[in-house]
Amino acid sequence: MAGTDILYLVIPCYNEEAVLPETARQLLAKMNSMFDRGMISRESRILFVNDGSKDRTWEIIEELHASNSIYSGVKLSRNKGHQNALLAGLMTAKEKADMMISLDADLQDDVDVIDQMVEKYYAGNDIVYGVRSARKTDTFFKKFTAQGFYKIMQAMGVEIVYNHADYRLMSKRAVEGLAQFKEVNLFLRGIVPLIGYKSDVVTYERHERFAGESKYPLKKMLAFATDGITSFSIKPIRLITTCGILIFAVSILMLLYSLAVHFMGRTVAGWTSMIISIWAIGGLQLLAIGIVGEYIGKIYLETKARPKYIIETVLDE
Numbered sequence: 001m002a003g004t005d006i007l008y009l010v011i012p013c014y015n016e017e018a019v020l021p022e023t024a025r026q027l028l029a030k031m032n033s034m035f036d037r038g039m040i041s042r043e044s045r046i047l048f049v050n051d052g053s054k055d056r057t058w059e060i061i062e063e064l065h066a067s068n069s070i071y072s073g074v075k076l077s078r079n080k081g082h083q084n085a086l087l088a089g090l091m092t093a094k095e096k097a098d099m100m101i102s103l104d105a106d107l108q109d110d111v112d113v114i115d116q117m118v119e120k121y122y123a124g125n126d127i128v129y130g131v132r133s134a135r136k137t138d139t140f141f142k143k144f145t146a147q148g149f150y151k152i153m154q155a156m157g158v159e160i161v162y163n164h165a166d167y168r169l170m171s172k173r174a175v176e177g178l179a180q181f182k183e184v185n186l187f188l189r190g191i192v193p194l195i196g197y198k199s200d201v202v203t204y205e206r207h208e209r210f211a212g213e214s215k216y217p218l219k220k221m222l223a224f225a226t227d228g229i230t231s232f233s234i235k236p237i238r239l240i241t242t243c244g245i246l247i248f249a250v251s252i253l254m255l256l257y258s259l260a261v262h263f264m265g266r267t268v269a270g271w272t273s274m275i276i277s278i279w280a281i282g283g284l285q286l287l288a289i290g291i292v293g294e295y296i297g298k299i300y301l302e303t304k305a306r307p308k309y310i311i312e313t314v315l316d317e
């Protein structure tokens, strides 16, 4: 399976001065061992993306680059968030790389499965997902919220790989496919499965962050989850429509019931017409909002201008 393809490791970094030197050291050791075994080309690089850090992150990247050309860097003009930083890195890397692996700067994702990812790439996979086997090191809260997130996403009809974060290998053509998704609200985990091609998974155990703090506080996690759902699914709109229909159906039952009670003469004046209008108008209003929502949903899907297809092979001649 030896090959000479170029591998780029893409690492988004936001205020990561505490972990960068150690991360760089470990990744270099990994790359060297793969060079020695002839698994990857010597043109391979470790690409750090500085996502507008406020600490010494970029200085460290510059020093690393000066010390060894295997380290390269991209500096964003300001903080744009993990997903955008990752995309910037992939789009830069795809110019030279044959395959790219994205991973976090804190090395919570096990570096040792990189070999397996590369092997699976040579075995013909365009995308290799890193999947967490256990969440032993996560706090109860993180585990609970994270797993709830995957469940909700699945219920909303978003196709995502369970327990897969952004640790994955992508081939050049897979990243080129990704480049065709023009949407601004980027949720990579949801888009990557839409690219297609042959894919596989590798499982690993997630470690604890060895230094520094998580850059995903609860606020960012919630924003991320909401983004994930609203940028993939119009099911919430459907929910309104369904509620409208249900309440309108109830209003018809209420109509029959109120009339019955009315004719039995067990009501006060005005009650029957009141109760019927409350239910009927409530239901109709929700239904109307839902219908308007359906059209907005359509506009929303159109504005994403997603690629309608990505061709894998053409047989001609």
Ligand code: UDP
Pocket: 011, 012, 013, 014, 015, 016, 051, 079, 080, 081, 082, 085, 103, 104, 105, 106, 108, 213, 214, 215, 216
């Ligand atoms: N990150 C980034 N920009 C941000 C926030 C985070 O590039 O605005 C990077 C961060 O440096 C790290 C990765 O995204 O490499 C994942 O962040 P973190 O490890 O803090 O998240 P957690 O593992 O706690 O979910």
Ligand code: MG
Pocket: 104, 106, 108, 209, 214
């Ligand atoms: Mg982390």
